[in-house]
Amino acid sequence: MQNKIREIRALLANTALLSTKLDTPVLDKKAVMVHIQAVDNHLKLASPDVMCGYCSGQGCRACKETGWMSKEFAAMQPKEFHAS
Secondary structure: OHHHHHHHHHHHHHHHHHHHHOOOOOOOHHHHHHHHHHHHHHHHHHOOOEEOOOOOOOOOOOOOOOOEEOHHHHHOOOHHHOOO
C-alpha cells in the first residue's frame, strides 16, 4: 500500500507542476491545487502507521477490524488509548 501511496503522491506532484505551467481559462490552477491538497490529506489518513490503541492490534470498530490506524487518527485519541 505504501508503494501505491508514493506513486499517487508522485502523480500529484507532477500534476501540480503541470498546473503551474498551464494556467488557462479551461484549467483553473487554484482549483487543481485545492483538489491535490485534498487527495494528499486523504492519503495521510488512509495509510496505516500505528497499532490500534483500543484493541492492541486485534481489530475493533475504531480501526475497522484491521488492528492499525493512521498516525493522525491515533494522535486524536485520548492518551490512555495509545498503544505503547
